[in-house]
Amino acid sequence: MVYRGPYKIRVEEKDVPRIEHPNDAIVRVTTASICGSDLHLYHGLMPDTRVGHTFGHEFIGVVDQVGPSVQNLQVGDRVMVPFNIYCGSCFFCARGLWSNCHNVNPNATAVGGIYGYSHTTGGYDGGQAEFVRVPFADVGPSKIPDWLSDEDAVLMTDALATGYFGAQLGDISQGDVVVVLGAGPVGLYAARSAWLMGAGRVIVVDHLDYRLEKARTFAYAETINFGEVDDVVVTLKRATDHLGADVVIDAVGAEADGNLTQHVTGAKLKLQGGSPVALNWAIDGARKGGTISVLGAYGPIFSAVKFGDAVNKGLTLRMNQAPVKRQWPRLLEHIRAGYLTPSDIVTHRIPLEHIAEGYHMFSAKLDGCIKTLVVTGDA
Amino acid sequence: MPYTPEKPPLPETPEQLRARIPGWGADLDPADRPSVPRERRDLDSGAHWHEPEQQPGGEDRERSIEHARLTPAFGTAQPLHGLSGAIRRYAYDRFSEGRAAHWLLLIAGDRVDAWESHLASFVSGRPDNPVTETGVLSERRRHGLSSRRDGKRVDVVHQSFDPVLVGGSWVVAGVVAVAAARTLVRRLR
Structure with missing residues (x-):
């Protein structure tokens, strides 16, 4: 999807993103979701939201390419990607403030990097798409445990965490x-x-x-x-x-x-x-x-x-913005124990082609909408 | 009541809560809470570098003047272009994040970008279509009327005039800008 101005989005063909940094990966998205904070972009509230931008900071997928310095992931891995983009080694990351990285967002010092969330958070296209560039692939993404469903996994990338x-x-x-x-x-x-x-x-x-x-x-x-x-x-x-x-x-x-x-x-x-x-x-x-x-x-x-x-x-x-990956080990324990059941709040599942209607439905709170998943590709 | 030292009694005991709510108290001990304490030096982030390699190609990349350098990684999604790009570059080059002018110029750049793109779409093979791009057709498919009649939604009060507010403010701003420019030109003559 691409943003066309306040309250307007559409699906367009874009080039597949390419490896731009040695620790990048390209992920083929299988499931994404629309977050309430995406509505701030959609409504034109977030400064430096550029026409052509692809939203989406909640997504999971399959690793399609890896850069030359990537050690922890392999092509074909099923991964969940935290909405935070972070380097893992700056002053803030070294102290566990993984949502406040200083090495990924040249546009602002007050906020770290976020996928598909305007140039104010670094200018990275997001995951409401078929493919997405994932910087610092050895730091952010994790392989999804076999027992965890796609729907529960995508909700761990932001909302649940x-x-x-x-x-x-x-x-x-x-x-x-x-x-x-x-x-x-x-x-x-x-x-x-x-x-x-x-x-x-x-x-x-x-x-x-x-x-x-x-x-x-x-x-x-x-x-x-x-x-x-x-x-x-x-x-x-x-x-x-x-x-x-x-x-x-x-x-x-x-x-x-x-x-x-x-x-x-x-x-x-x-x-x-x-x-x-x-x-x-x-x-x-x-x-x-x-x-x-x-x-x-x-x-x-x-x-x-x-x-x-x-x-x-x-x-x-x-x-603070949530340092998502810090939450994951304990959240997985809670899901496995049955203490948390993330996908119970999902109300709608739509294909990427219908995303404009998905945004309007969520924005106007129609049809009992609480959480909408966007299913892409054929996985 | 706050006028006496006692805390008001709770309607349920811990035992009752534990029986009713899955996992009640599982994270009662702060040591089980993954973000407590907030700052920790013993976490393994996965980084195998002291300082990340620099992403190439950032020579002309705009950045906040509060940054000492271009960050090692940066997005390349929509490079600056056109009049909106000039406005945005000025906002980045001239004003820090602490100045309202920085953000207001960026929002102005967003609106100029939208109009630039709308106009450009008319000479492209795919003009903007406000019906499909706003998703307004979901009003029929997703029960627009009955959804709004359900309960006492307070947003229904402003939904009727939201389009006027959102679009109208920019029309008014445009009229004021044109009037100001004409006045200025008249005085200069």
């Missing part, structure tokens, strides 16, 4: 009350992961009934539809005996609804680096001394965040 990471950022202690803002894929996984860390209650907030239903059945959570309450912060306070939540996880990001002015100025007119509604609800909904975990993606310019309240309440704000 990010949700699980977000629960860790919350520093959850036994018995904590955890509020998750947003019942999209990442929010659902964060809610489910919060239980693994010993949460005493998990409350998910959204305005889409079908997603809240999934939060109850998949993530075993209590739910609040903010479209049905007058003031979601007061509702959260009442639900927590007026204390506030110990931990709030923002799994919404730049296009949050719930405040028309913030949504229009942030998500539509691009006068802010996104709509900060969820962040502000997190600040107001957390208890004093509580922790906020930010997973939502925001743009690089300023947003109208209620920072004063965060200071006055003594909140701890923790955030």
Whole structure:
């Protein structure tokens, strides 16, 4: 697929990517998925999104070519590729900050490399395609265990790892009350992961009934539809005996609804680096001394965040892009034990040729859409 | 209540939660959480180099002025071109990531790029098709009306005027720019 401008994409024939660095691999994509953060690109919210760009940072496939210095992969290997592009050896990678690599993104120092996520994250085409260039093939990709399905594997490349990471950022202690803002894929996984860390209650907030239903059945959570309450912060306070939540996880990001002015100025007119509604609800909904975990993606310019309240309440704000591969060994244990069932949230599977309709369906939240997989090729 | 020292009681005991929720408490010990602590020096990333080799061909590659050098690897997906490329290069060469001008110029470059590409598509063999490229046909196939009637979706409030907001703001900006240019030309005469 290629981007043709805000709200427009189409499928085009492009040249097969080539080895450009000795540690590159070329992967033939078998399954990709559309992420909520892809919508920020699709809506023209991410600076330096160029026409012709191929989106897609959640994908798995088969190694088709390897560069001369690649040691850990062979042609024909079935691999999952974390959305992070990283070198494994810079100052930040050497400290485990694999989502904050300094050696892969010349366009910005504040963000690492990401597949198919504009030139602000390095200018790499993504995996909603038949082939993709994978830099530092000895570092990012891993062979997929034989027992793991394609659908579970592709969800490990971002959404599941990010949700699980977000629960860790919350520093959850036994018995904590955890509020998750947003019942999209990442929010659902964060809610489910919060239980693994010993949460005493998990409350998910959204305005889409079908997603809240999934939060109850998949993530075993209590739910609040903010479209049905007058003031979601007061509702959260009442639900927590007026204390506030110990931990709030923002799994919404730049296009949050719930405040028309913030949504229009942030998500539509691009006068802010996104709509900060969820962040502000997190600040107001957390208890004093509580922790906020930010997973939502925001743009690089300023947003109208209620920072004063965060200071006055003594909140701890923790955030990052997930270092995906660090999560994988433990996630595989949880999947194998039946504690996590990633593909339970998949609602749609479409061929690459139908991807424009897939984006519109996901963007407009039609047909009960939660997670859409894009099946490419014949594998 | 927060007016007294006690934490409000939970509706379920740990035993009840463990019985109801698969894996409850499996990662209770922070030592089992893979991103705790955040920074670690003992992880094997797979890198077998101290510093990666430099990807060739980056002589003219744009980069943030906060970088001391071109990074060892970089994307080559859509090189700069045309007026949008000039705007983007100026944003990279002149302003750091800390300046709003950097990002606002990049967003302006994006809109110019879109219009350049739309116009170019009309002289190509495959003009842009707003019907297929917006995926709007999925409204019929994917239950557009009934999906929006379901529950109390708050986004329905703005979905009706989103196209006007998204497109209209650029029309207004264009009209203002043209008016400003005409005023400037008139004064210079």
